[in-house]
Amino acid sequence: MIDVVIIGAGVTGCAIARELSRYRLDVLVLERASDICEGTSKANSGIVHAGYDAKPGTLKAKLNVKGNLLMEELSKKLDFPFKRNGSMVLSFEDEGKEKLQLLYEQGIQNGVKDLKILPGDEARKIEPSISEEVVWALFAPTGGIVCPFNLTIALAENAFENGVEFKLGTNVKRIGKISGGYRIETDKGDFETRAVVNAAGVYAAVFHNMVSGDKLNIIPRKGEYCLFDKTVGNLTSHTLFQLPTKYGKGVLVTPTVHGNLLVGPTAVDIDDFEGVNTTAEGMADLLKRGALSVGTLPTRQIITSFAGLRAHEEGGDFVIGEAKDAPGFFDAAGIESPGLSCAPAIGEYLAEEIIKYIPSEKKTDFKETRKGIPCMALAAPEEKQRLIGENPLYANVVCRCELVTEGEIVDAIKRPLGATTLDGVKRRTRAGMGRCQAGFCSPKTVEILARELWKDIGEISKNDPGSEFLTGYLKE
Numbered sequence: 001m002i003d004v005v006i007i008g009a010g011v012t013g014c015a016i017a018r019e020l021s022r023y024r025l026d027v028l029v030l031e032r033a034s035d036i037c038e039g040t041s042k043a044n045s046g047i048v049h050a051g052y053d054a055k056p057g058t059l060k061a062k063l064n065v066k067g068n069l070l071m072e073e074l075s076k077k078l079d080f081p082f083k084r085n086g087s088m089v090l091s092f093e094d095e096g097k098e099k100l101q102l103l104y105e106q107g108i109q110n111g112v113k114d115l116k117i118l119p120g121d122e123a124r125k126i127e128p129s130i131s132e133e134v135v136w137a138l139f140a141p142t143g144g145i146v147c148p149f150n151l152t153i154a155l156a157e158n159a160f161e162n163g164v165e166f167k168l169g170t171n172v173k174r175i176g177k178i179s180g181g182y183r184i185e186t187d188k189g190d191f192e193t194r195a196v197v198n199a200a201g202v203y204a205a206v207f208h209n210m211v212s213g214d215k216l217n218i219i220p221r222k223g224e225y226c227l228f229d230k231t232v233g234n235l236t237s238h239t240l241f242q243l244p245t246k247y248g249k250g251v252l253v254t255p256t257v258h259g260n261l262l263v264g265p266t267a268v269d270i271d272d273f274e275g276v277n278t279t280a281e282g283m284a285d286l287l288k289r290g291a292l293s294v295g296t297l298p299t300r301q302i303i304t305s306f307a308g309l310r311a312h313e314e315g316g317d318f319v320i321g322e323a324k325d326a327p328g329f330f331d332a333a334g335i336e337s338p339g340l341s342c343a344p345a346i347g348e349y350l351a352e353e354i355i356k357y358i359p360s361e362k363k364t365d366f367k368e369t370r371k372g373i374p375c376m377a378l379a380a381p382e383e384k385q386r387l388i389g390e391n392p393l394y395a396n397v398v399c400r401c402e403l404v405t406e407g408e409i410v411d412a413i414k415r416p417l418g419a420t421t422l423d424g425v426k427r428r429t430r431a432g433m434g435r436c437q438a439g440f441c442s443p444k445t446v447e448i449l450a451r452e453l454w455k456d457i458g459e460i461s462k463n464d465p466g467s468e469f470l471t472g473y474l475k476e
């Protein structure tokens with residue numbers, strides 16, 4: 001019997017896996033997609049929220065403030081990009097001050113440090129991009145931005161290095177109670193385990209409801225985005241939220257940690273658990289509302305759009321912990337926003353609960369740190385020379401927009417839990433994330449993947465099977 005099986009390799013499952021890998025436990029992660037970070041964790045705002053949004057006393061509030069505190073140190077240990085750029089909530093109406101005051105007080109109760117309410121003019125001194133329409137702003141210097149892919153991949157790689165097993169491309173179908181644990185049926189065979197962690201994102205209610213009479217209901221709440229080119233990435237240096245106005249719920253305008261500009265998301269409840277398409281109405285709506293914050297948006301610089309699904313549980317809070325009527329079944333369900341910010345804290349919180357259920361000793365040889373892929377575009381000249389001296393592939397630029405080299409792509413493929421698809425390379429190195437959106441580098445990246453994985457070029461896919469890059473391709 002395996003000690004713990006985690007369903008889902010998003011940021012939540014990977015954070016829990018890393019925390020459990022500190023202990024002498026057999027831990028297995030089952031993920032239906034062909035890579036880690038293929039669910040909601042790949043399509044969000046990438047904001048590390050300060051923590052004033054959630055109602056005091058909720059899990060969301062507690063874990064957000066703690067996650068925000070943990071993120072900076074974690075980013076150094078696991079080598080992923082994080083920046084404390086500060087955020088503002090903007091009000092376009094004088095009456096908004098009262099609502100900002102409520103957020104301020106909520107933040108103080110939650111333990112958020114250094115919050116301030118500023119009149120529009122003072123806010124404009126700190127962030128000159130905000131529009132003349134802004135009358136009041138709540139300023140939260142502890143807000144930050146993070147790369148959601150690198151965070152998730154770093155957690156997974158570190159968990160793997162510390163002994164956690166990952167089975168990707170493994171779809172969990174059913175969970176049933178057996179003596180001393182659970183049997184998990186998948187399309188790749190069955191697994192028996194003492195404890196289950198349910199971190200299946202929008203599907204978490206499906207698994208919870210298989211073992212518990214206390215039913216959950218998760219509604220996918222879609223959020224659409226526009227991503228802008230790096231040439232306008234410095235339009236704002238802070239993350240700009242809006243108070244809801246007569247025009248509807250606010251959207252945010254933010255720099256990304258890689259220097260792009262991001263505008264979104266919309267918020268629409270849908271029935272389709274796979275509905276991550278973008279829509280013309282969604283785009284028009286978010287651009288109109290985003291422009292309120294900064295006066296005008298440079299829409300000719302939009303390079304792509306995408307959408308993600310929030311796992312909104314009807315109760316409104318995260319559902320984290322052992323299900324009351326299913327001993328050994330631990331939920332990490334309803335992890336909507338601020339789930340990314342909370343992930344390091346969720347990992348610690350749930351691992352502690354699991355260790356109470358399966359008492360276990362800490363390893364003495366736990367590897368606390370992990371080194372990411374070198375980023376040639378940002379490396380200092382001496383570091384570039386050193387890397388090229390060690391491996392000339394670091395001199396061969398493949399992605400011309402993001403200046404990603406063949407050395408970085410090979411590294412992404414060869415490292416623990418390495419990339420096997422075009423999207424896997426993209427998320428690990430940024431090859432294909434730039435202005436041309438992989439128009440130029442895809443063929444070369446496909447060739448490198450085929451060469452390094454000893455596969456035929458026709459087998460290389462964008463992501464899951466069925467998305468092969470070449471169609472109608474005939475093997476010689």
Ligand SMILES: Cc1cc2nc3c(=O)[nH]c(=O)nc-3n(C[C@H](O)[C@H](O)[C@H](O)COP(=O)(O)OP(=O)(O)OC[C@H]3O[C@@H](n4cnc5c(N)ncnc54)[C@H](O)[C@@H]3O)c2cc1C
Binds near residue numbers: 309338
């Ligand atoms: C529009 C939007 C904006 C957001 N912005 C922010 C933000 O700025 N800051 C913030 O803190 N949070 C934000 N969030 C929330 C954050 O993205 C999520 O809370 C977080 O990514 C959830 O991670 P997860 O691991 O729980 O879920 P997921 O990333 O969805 O992972 C669940 C995994 O389970 C797998 N799975 C599902 N079913 C099965 C099965 N049958 N068998 C095996 N595996 C299975 C899936 O493939 C998936 O990989 C946002 C969310 C959205 C949608």
